[in-house]
Amino acid sequence: MTEETKTTKYDAIVIGSGMTGGWAAKELCEGGLKTLVLERGRMVEHIKDYPTMNLDPWDMELRGDPTAEQKARQYKQARTSYVVKQDSRHWFVDDYDHPYNEKKRFDWIRGYHVGGRSITWGKQTYRLSDLDFEANKKDGYGIDWPIRYKDIEPWYSYVERYIGISGEALGLPQLPDSVFEPPMELNCVEQHLKEQMAQNHGRVLTIGRVAHITGDQPHEGRGKCQFRNRCRRGCPYGAYFSSVSSTIPAANRTGNLTLRPHSITYEIIYDESSKKATGVKVIDEKTKEKLEFEADIIFCCASAIASASILMQSKSDRFPNGLGNDSGELGHNIMDHHLGSGASGSIDGFDDKYYKGRRPNGIYIPRFRNLGDNESEQKSFLRGYGYQGGAGRHGISEHIAELGYGAKFKEELLKPGPWRMHLGGFGECLPYHDNKMTLDYDKLDQWGLPTVTFDAEWKENELNMRKDIMEQAADMLEKAGFKDIHTFDRPSGPGIGIHEMGTARMGRDPKTSVLNKYNQIHSVPNVYVTDGACMTSAGCQNPSLTYMALTARAANYAVKQFKAKQS
Template sequence: MNENTVYDAIVVGTGISGGWAAKELCENGLKTLVLDRGPMVKHVEDYKTMHDDPWDYKFKGELTLEEKKKYPVQSRLGWAPRDDVKHFFVNDLEHPYQETKRFDWIRGYHVGGRSLTWGRQSYRWSDIDFEANKKEGIGVDWPVRYKDIAPWYDKVESYIGVSGEKLGLKQLPDGQFQPPMELNCAEKELQASMKNDFDDGRLLTIGRVAHITENTSDIEGRGPCQYRNRCWRGCPFGGYFSSNSSTLPAAERTGNMTIRANSIVHEVIYDASTKRATGVKVIDAVTHEKFEFKGKIVFLCASAMASVGILLQSKSKSFPNGMGNNHDQLGRNLMDHHYKVGATAKIDGHLDKYYKGRRPNGFYIPRFVNLDDTTQRNSFLRGFGYQGGASRGNWKEMVAEMGYGKSLKESILKPGGWEIGMSGFGEMLPHPDNRVTLSTDKKDSWDLPQLNFDAEFKSNELNMREAIKEEAVAIFKAAGFKEITTFDESTGPGLGIHEMGGARMGANPKTSVVNRNNQLHDVPNVYVTDGAFMTSASCVNPSLTYMAFTARAANHASKQFHQHKFS
């Protein structure tokens, strides 16, 4: 690599958004440098645990107590990191941050980022989401509407492969779907109950998930899901969408991509005379060498909080408080989704039935509250949906005291009864005092300021959590399920791994950071297309929306480039 090369574009980050930015820019003919702060992960070749079985691990995948000390934050998830996937989660001791208030920052530093470990749930926004801020006087209005993003949802879904069922719901627009995965018998029982026992429009469907479910020649280099449910280790079949299996190879095929791993971008360089960014400053994660790479366009896709951190560190005479931060909007209005709140139950019957394979997906109950006068709730604004699943087997029946010798062996071979559970994913409102700043006294191993989080759930979120539990119980009771138990685990923003905000989109430069095309208001050749640009959160998983906006922004940038707007 040559620091004197002037690239047409620089993309920072290789996850959900970065992969799409790289693909669209390269396919539009731009010579593009792609940077990631972590090591290279090559599709298939570097999925080192992709074929492992439980018995390949000494402690059935659990980390030793000594290993767990490396992951005090990542372990707040409860289900990760484990021995088979710890290499896709950061070592918290090596990558610390500050918490004025608790913020669970779950990260993966490597090429592909969290596109290798994401939940793959893929849902469109509707105008109910895009218009909510304006109608309720919350935050600022989105400068776009569903019609602006719908064609890009079409493009993204067709390319990544999303399986799902069309429903015709105003709050959850249908998309370009591959055949849906199948609900099991217990889930179908709940589906039928909800249809018969409620008159407010609530329903259950299979999750809309970024997995190929049919043999197709339209999606290059990937095959259908094999129902192994080992997705977070990296899929050698390319059954689910990741940057590594899909968008980065597409960018590479153009011959226009140069990719550099172990490259920590910490500043966007600004030229006050042209009012344009001219490149980025980089520290090599391994050698600590410092570089400057030049580019005519910069895409920040490092993940929401990391991109905000880069902008906060990009200080100059023109931007003494960080690039695009002359109105003190950068780092504010952090959001996430609710997580780890819901209910479980046991289901009688169906003991003559089981299921085949390990379906890497669950059911979904779309939002059914605060949609109109008949579904109005007075204790909170916005809404929530549920993700869940039913299965057979109960580990509690396998405790040593329950059986010995022959009886224990026989019980292990017999599936237990049916159990079901679901967790609510609810919307968090934007508040300006929920924010992230640069630490004034703590630095990391590369002498860069750590991020300091000061964010919390407010009364609207706390009231919504209560409703999530209450409605879950009502749904299970109506179905006749037994031993219904609610759960509401200690949590704060971040644990849903849907962190958003910090550089929100808006029409007014005084109250927002980027415009309707994801450009910084004050530096139009810098685009922010990861979760940082989100103006509100909706209640659905956000990655599909990041991809749609990124594809849209990259095509806008390409047109601007070819019209010599950034020369």
Template sequence: MSKFYYNQEESSYDAIVVGTGISGGWAAKELCENGLKTLVLERGRMVKHIEDYETANLDPWDLPNAGQPTREDIKKQEKQNRTGYTTGAASKMWFVNDLEHPYNEIKRFDWMRGYHVGGRSLQWGRHSYRWSDIDFTANRREGIAVDWPVRYKDIAPWYSKVEKYIGVCGEPLGLKQLPDSEFLPMMPLNCGEQHFREKVAEHFDGRVVTAGRVAHITGTKEFDGRSKCQYRNRCIRGCPFGAYFSSLSSTLPAAEKTGNMTLRPDSIVHEVMYDPDTKKATGVKVIDRLTKETFEFKAKVIFLCASAIASTSILMQSKSDRFPNGMGNDSDQLGRNIMDHHLGVGASGKLEGFEDKYYKGRKPNGIYLPRFRNLGGDSDRTDYKRGFGYQGGAGRGDWQDSIAELSHGKDLKEAILKPGGWRFGMTGFGEVLPYEDNRFTLDYDKKDAWGLPTVTFDAEFKENEWNMRKDMKQSAVDMLEAAGMKDVEPYDNPGALGLGIHEMGTARMGRNRKTSVLDGNNALHDVQNVYVTDGSFMTSASCVNPSLTYMAFTARAANHAAEQLKKGII
């Protein structure tokens, strides 16, 4: 984004998009390209692509304390620091100050937030996987929660549209549980990862090791204003090459190019306005983050894309005579069914026999091992439902290996110039089931600096997740040992919900307005011109990273909204 336009005298638009991250960027692009005059509202500060990536080209010695957080940093981001990477000097600017943006925990919940134009599309892990019909039919098949109102065939063309635009590298595998994408060339595995791939194929039927499918440009295909990955592995700082997909480098510039987008940062949306006569939303109420002035903006269609917790909070605060408990909340499902992925469980070990080999560059990606449990036959388990995948990789140790030797002088200088031994590690990503009592509520007695209620989380892992973790740990050990790894060490650091930074649910899709908030087009059952297309709408969680699915559903919903407007239906 080179600039933004905002005319304070304008207050009425065809569409309003709340949020500028993964979902908001796609909503803006599709609505603008369909000819709709669109106001895009972001609660955080303005960020410009390339220009504002202040740490993107700094080496460790250029950063204060070699990039390590200070006590003051941690104090300001104590909850954010639970991830282990948010408070460092290279990336702390992308995460909120916990003291300025408090929330409450009946049970621990790790809510990681980035308030700025581009949102968490600047920080995401970039793994991009399609869902399959195994995922979309699981709830119905197992009698859990409610059935998805869509199937894979409904979303497949939108997956393709998104993938061709953002660029996803990987290899086709033909797996029923992980449909293939529109691929750019796969990032190559290093020798340690290739060895693991071969040994897993040799010893375990139904298990496949591939490279992570990530939204990085590889190969020679041209992308507007973006160039291919430089293998710097500094992605979390913001990519000046635009090599990985972000809304800031891609969808927002596309929306701006149409001349139909108005972008207003520092705009905290807290309510969607409702007209009981037309049974439609009329616009949104906004508090200016800096001045605390209040505004109202009107539009024919509203897209909430502020993240699962934030969008649902807006709906909860949108109270009226028709919706005393929050807009679209006749089902009492707003805030319920919080999901994430549970991770931090797996194993690592030493890999011998490749001491004469190394690798070039700092590859921002490793291996992916797709789900292999509960797919039928011998893969089925009786102690838990659903499944998990693994991410991981192989690499050589660094100078820290020399510390144990307690050497000095010439010996130390020689030791730190030699690469250490190979290690291989893998961590599982498991599905979390939707539980109605895993929820958040709003506390109107504890308000933030803008006079808005704070969020209180009351959610936890349950028996299904704990049983799955035992298998996630043991299966990792089994595969590493089968691949000949030495000194294999399992680990299980469960953390809490939120740590996967894939919060989902809270305003789920469904076929029945009595048990769900949204219909199969991502619109509120009872307010058809309000769409929610971030993680809120998810009815179940699968075990794969969800951002690609958010983008596909958002593109589909935005085009549906444009068609409905043109037909005069909404």
């Protein structure tokens, strides 16, 4: 894999090496295009660069908890419950080295290295349906998607076969089935809730659909899941999908890939005469040297906020407000999934049952609100939500002071505690024009580039949805025989779902959108944006599968267009 290059001219440039950047690189390279992938952070090689992949808690300082100094340096990254841990903190940025600004709270969780957040993602993979692609048009929020489910369905299948999706078919119109590897198992309490929900509410509970290999179909150097649940450290088996274990090696096998880490792309160069982009401007992260690379095709895959930032910095006489920003929508319509509300409860019985292994997955309850029929329609909010969660045995006796000594302590320590079930909602956020990001040229980072300022919030629709999430979770648990039920609604802002999207949305009309149906900038068609920035609405499903499918579709289109011009 070429990391340094004297070449400045390529067929294609891909900005970013994560979830979508890896897919763009694979498809472009396999299509025969000499492709340069620019990553702003350090190099990461599969297996070689996973320093904590096999460590146990006692192998780490403070049994894996962060030191006070570490927590202080990553004080914004630490707003999630899992980021700042000794086993994975190296995958997340230092907030002092990479600052941003907030008019309202925004949890911008980032990883600057080859592979990006594809190394640490939750791996939940769900298709959007026509319920999602038609939602904006039907209820009037946002603008209409320029595509429908039938346009992306074959690309969902294409991506799923390659990355490996564990799950079960349900036949639900609001959650189309994927191409599945064998599903992981529910435990006994999850199975109990599944049966009770079907009986009491007519609702579905299933095992989560995750990008883990569980079957025997070969996946080019990747192995099956070992149920260690150490995924966010980097998986030495390559069992879950990441770009460093899968798509980047595939691109490299073609001989067409050049990968350049430590390369901060800050501008796309626009040529007034040809009305096309001709290349990119880059700052070397280490030396701060400024470089330029040329290409016929450019893919922005840096993540929703970073890609929008690059486009906003790409100013010219033709585009004084940022490349392709004729509509004025660039940087607006920020969406995420709101989470942190739901309910939990304990249940008697099942004391003689436990589970084997550490399943890197939980349960999923598909959307059951506002499905287009009278029974599911809600008056207090639009769109819908799903639940993720799971059951386990908690509360072991080591926390009881009276059992803290001697033989009784040892005996009780070995007993698992009672079963408890947790249901947490993942709700859709509507596309609001005034949920936005801007660039602050008065607050520059260490490379002299403007910092991002966020001005976004949950609004009435999301807050009303959260009430229903709590109420329905508690009701489903109560009717299934759970007790000691507690609802929760943890305060947070957008970004907490790590599903930021919408800053350069797709659309039919250049007056109201940035991208067309193939993810091309309307007015600069050799620039493609295929990460979360392109999303026109959010759905309530985890979005990474959709990003990958859109990227594969756009890259294949770009290859065909490129070859047609060469012939």
